[in-house]
Amino acid sequence: MFSSWLVALLFVLGLPLQAQVLPLEQKNTISGDWQVYDARSGELVPYVASVHTGYTAVHQWLSIAPSQPFVVDFTARKELCLFLNNQLVFVADSASAYTLNLAEYSKQVKPVNGKYLLSAWHPSQQPNVGTFKNRVRTVDAVEQEIKGSFSIRLREYVNQNAFIIFMLLIGLIYGGLKTNFPSDFHGVFGIKSFLRTKALEEGILVKPLSTWSNILFILAFSLSLALLIAAIHTNVQHVRLFNRLFPVSEADITTKIVFYTVLIFAVVLLKYLFLKVMGYIFGLEQIVQAQFSEFLRSLLFLGLFLPVVMLLYLALNNTMPETILTVSSLAVLLVLVITVFRVFATVNKKTSMINLHLFSYLCATEVIPLAIMLKFIVFNF
DSSP, rough: HHHHHHHHHHHHHHHHHGSSOOOOTTOOOOSSSEEEEEEEEEEEEEETTTTSSSOSEEEEEEEEEEESSSSEEEEEOOOOOOTTTEEEEEEEESEEEEEEHHHHTTTTOOOOTTBBEEEESSSSSOOOOOGEEOOOOOOOHHHHHHHHTTTTTOOOOOOOOOOOHHHHHHHHHHHHHHHHHHHHHHHHHHHHHHGGGGGGGGGGGGTTTSHHHHHHHHHHHHHHEEEEEEEEHHHHHHHGGGGGOOOOOHHHHHHHHHHHHHHHHHHHHHHHHHHHHHHHHHGGGHHHHHHHHHHHHHHHHHHHHHHHHHHHHHHHTOOHHHHHHHHHHHHHHHHHHHHHHHHHHHHHHHHTTTTTHHHHHHHHHHHHHHHHHHHTTTTEE
């Protein structure tokens, strides 16, 4: 076996390359114009499948531009060898379909009169050259290559229509709340109310889930946070070029926003039930009301700034994508972390935090849920 390989290799290496006529071919394109070596004339002659049945080496002259990809798909028998200007570049380890970028190998090979001789050789059988084909290049790939040739890096367009429509919906909800429930609106978004602990015992925060205004406040916050999370995740897909495989359409963004809104709304409502259960387990039912009221007040107040971050996203995302991604992620992080710190401070005024039992309770009800939310919302990419 080794001797047959050596003889064939010497045979290919001994081809009189300088004497061949180099046909004009389109660059980085493989064709069906294969040739075989004629021992009588000492030249390469056109390959005819029905005539040249006993040849184990088949050749083709190629014009290769190393700066552009030259991807070839082919099916090879085991031990098939490919040579580029008599230099071995590929050996098939099994009978299978293969893909090879000839442009990469041409960088290490010296051309002959600007051409490269591709040789397919098998120790015992004729190579199936009919399977050699250029990989089909899509229009998007060609456009990207043209852009790259001018050293211009353009990001893919992010459909913002869904974000704009939901921003308008948030504005309508907040506007309706301010018009129809002015006292409740001031109680939630007033600076003095936000800074006073006693405000938890006044107004709508006494029974945070008992009125329709509270439900609308939670809905507006859920929609605001869902918009920002959807923007973060959509932006990540485009920055990481994920959209090349899974394009993000307007319908996909809308589905994300609705899903996140429902999920956040459910989490806020279920938080009260969760605190009730944990308070009963730890024997701290007396602080559950104040804890949930502070949790809700902080979320709703800080959530008022999320639409502002979304406006920055809509205005600057195309020109400063990395910066806007960082700002959006930081905004979500601050809303959640500040809320937890305020809950700790409020509960500490009710009962001393030195109590290890109370500290364990707060870790179970605030810190662990915070870590889970940050993992799935901010740090999941």
